Each structure stands twice: as C-alpha cells, then as structure tokens.
Amino acid sequence: MMNHNEVKHVSSKVSDGSVLLDVKNLKTYFHTFRGLIKAVDGISFNVKKGEVIGIVGESGSGKSVTSFSIMGLVESPGVVNADHILFDREDIHKVDEKRMMKVRGKEISMVFQDPMTSLNPLYTIKQQMEEMLILHAPQLSSHDRHERCVRLLQQVRIHNPEEALKMYPHQFSGGMRQRVIVAIAMAADPKLIIADEPTTALDVTIQAQVLHLMYDLVRKKDMALMLITHDLAVVSQLADRIVVMYSGKIMEQGSRDDIIERPLHPYTVGLLECIPRMNRDKERLYQIPGNVPNMLELPKGCKFSTRCRYCQEICIEVDPDPRELRPEQMVSCHFPLWDREERL
Numbered sequence: 001m002m003n004h005n006e007v008k009h010v011s012s013k014v015s016d017g018s019v020l021l022d023v024k025n026l027k028t029y030f031h032t033f034r035g036l037i038k039a040v041d042g043i044s045f046n047v048k049k050g051e052v053i054g055i056v057g058e059s060g061s062g063k064s065v066t067s068f069s070i071m072g073l074v075e076s077p078g079v080v081n082a083d084h085i086l087f088d089r090e091d092i093h094k095v096d097e098k099r100m101m102k103v104r105g106k107e108i109s110m111v112f113q114d115p116m117t118s119l120n121p122l123y124t125i126k127q128q129m130e131e132m133l134i135l136h137a138p139q140l141s142s143h144d145r146h147e148r149c150v151r152l153l154q155q156v157r158i159h160n161p162e163e164a165l166k167m168y169p170h171q172f173s174g175g176m177r178q179r180v181i182v183a184i185a186m187a188a189d190p191k192l193i194i195a196d197e198p199t200t201a202l203d204v205t206i207q208a209q210v211l212h213l214m215y216d217l218v219r220k221k222d223m224a225l226m227l228i229t230h231d232l233a234v235v236s237q238l239a240d241r242i243v244v245m246y247s248g249k250i251m252e253q254g255s256r257d258d259i260i261e262r263p264l265h266p267y268t269v270g271l272l273e274c275i276p277r278m279n280r281d282k283e284r285l286y287q288i289p290g291n292v293p294n295m296l297e298l299p300k301g302c303k304f305s306t307r308c309r310y311c312q313e314i315c316i317e318v319d320p321d322p323r324e325l326r327p328e329q330m331v332s333c334h335f336p337l338w339d340r341e342e343r344l
C-alpha cells in the first residue's frame, strides 16, 4: 500500500476524448477439469487517447486476464469472446497472429507484474532493448539504434546509460530493472501501455518512484496508460478514470473524482475504506469482511452479494446490469449509494 502523499495526482486531462481502445462485452472463460471459470464475464470499457485509466480490484477479480485477452495472449484452456476489441478502429480480436505480433510492442506494449521474469537473465540490457527496436523500428541503423537505447535509458533516469547497456539484469536492483522494462515498453513509441501491477514486487518508496516516472513519461509522450493494480490508493492518485472489477465483472466505472468522491457501488466504498488516511492517526486498517468468492461457485445474482452490507433478496437472485447513473459513471448494483442518503 502506498502513502497518499508519495505520488501527487496531477489532474491534467490531456486526452482529447477520442477513443483509442474500445472493449465490448469481453468474456474470457477457462474450461478446466474442475469446471468452467468465468474469469472475465461480459465487461465493456474504453480507453481514450492519452488517458490514464486505472483498473482496480482485489486479487482474482480478472484484471490480468483482461489485459492478456486484449493482447491476444490467453492460452488454452482459455477462450476469449468479445463483440469487439477495437484498437485505433481496428478489431484486434479478429486479426490473425501475424498482425497481432505487430500490434504487441509497436502499438500496445505491456509492463508485467514481475520484473524478474520480464527480462532475460542471459542477455545484456542492450541486447534486450535492441531486440525490440530491430523488430519494430527496423529502419534504424545500428548507430541510431544505440543512440536510441541511450536516450531511452536517460528518459527513465538511468544516469550512466553507456555502462548500463553492457550490464545483465541481475546486476541491477529491482527498481532499476523495472525502469529498464519501462524503457523497453516505450522503445517503439506505442499508443498504449498496459502496466499490470508494475511495481507490486518493489518496496514502497521505489514503487512510488517508478510509478511517477512512468506516469510522467506517458503524459509527456501523450501515450495512454492502462494501470492495473489491486491498490486503489495508487490509481486514485494517477488515473483520469477508474474501472472497478470484482469476480470477472465491472462493478463501477467513472471519472477519478466520481469514483473517489462520489462512489455508487458498495464494493468501491469498501475499497476506499481500505486506504489508510494520512491525516487520521491510529485508524485501524479496514478490510472488507469475507473473501472473494470461489470462481467455480460464483453467486447467481450480484457477485458481491455474499460480502455486501446492503444485500437484499433481489441481489442474491438477479445479477444487476450496468446503469449510467451519472454522466459517464456506470454502476452494476440494485441499491447504489445514489438511492440512499449515506455518503462516505
């Protein structure tokens, strides 16, 4: 969990409002011998050009499966279905693997959860950065490629880039490795970066540094960022818009201010109550009571009904459809806070 004041929220809406990624009715199911796991079950959201969107939810809510589905990286026994996954108006759900290999890295790149597995221990930093450039910017001469690598490392504030390029991943600290990964993700100037728990493996101060660095770079380069995390404190500081997921569904989505200040879904309220506030001392650390339901025995109605303090009969029986209760704020709940006088 990060402290509130470590990364300041810069409320600079650079997005011009045009949609870059549009995910419609995405369903990713795993057909396992134990039964059908609906890891992602009919979610729709979009990412606008130059926007930072936060995808948040507890572990197991389907965040990583969502990002893998968009990238076309879900493997058997997983099956991905969607009405469409439009990226720059091209339906990347329908394209072949040859085209998708071009999209990955060049148009959309990913920063994965675990920095140890994303870099190959057998190759130098230079070899790994160049691999990306050879693939996606083949027109560069070897001299220009080298210069580009140096510049990219400078952008992630690695101060001795010439030295760093000769090194192997294990010669770096975790934070430095993650900076290299961010540099590689930016190498081909993608329009969208999907960062899946990019800093979870790092300690708190380093987390904030790397996040801030990545944030500043995407803003400067006018890239869109899909920031996936279990930590609402992180996205509450960085995201323009927030999507809240639970058990494969979107519970609520909206602008950062609506989600943080005027949440409509009891689950969002629960997540907000889990954020330790700097200005209140000795507050006990809140946890949403109960556990994330077993994906093989999901409740029939609302997936959150088993843990919800406002649960009624209808919530157990009927899974609520998303409703737009405020402009651009969608919520899937029979009794959103809208209907009550209670506020956080």
Ligand SMILES: Nc1ncnc2c1ncn2[C@@H]1O[C@H](COP(=O)(O)OP(=O)(O)O)[C@@H](O)[C@H]1O
Pocket: 030, 032, 037, 039, 057, 058, 059, 060, 061, 062, 063, 064, 065, 066, 077, 078, 295
């Ligand atoms: N290859 C797989 N086979 C079976 N189930 C999977 C597979 N990958 C993910 N899942 C299931 O999908 C659900 C969502 O997982 P995931 O997207 O990794 O959650 P999150 O990233 O939000 O923590 C989990 O219940 C997980 O067990």
Ligand SMILES: [Mg+2]
Pocket: 063, 064, 065, 196, 197
């Ligand atoms: Mg995950």
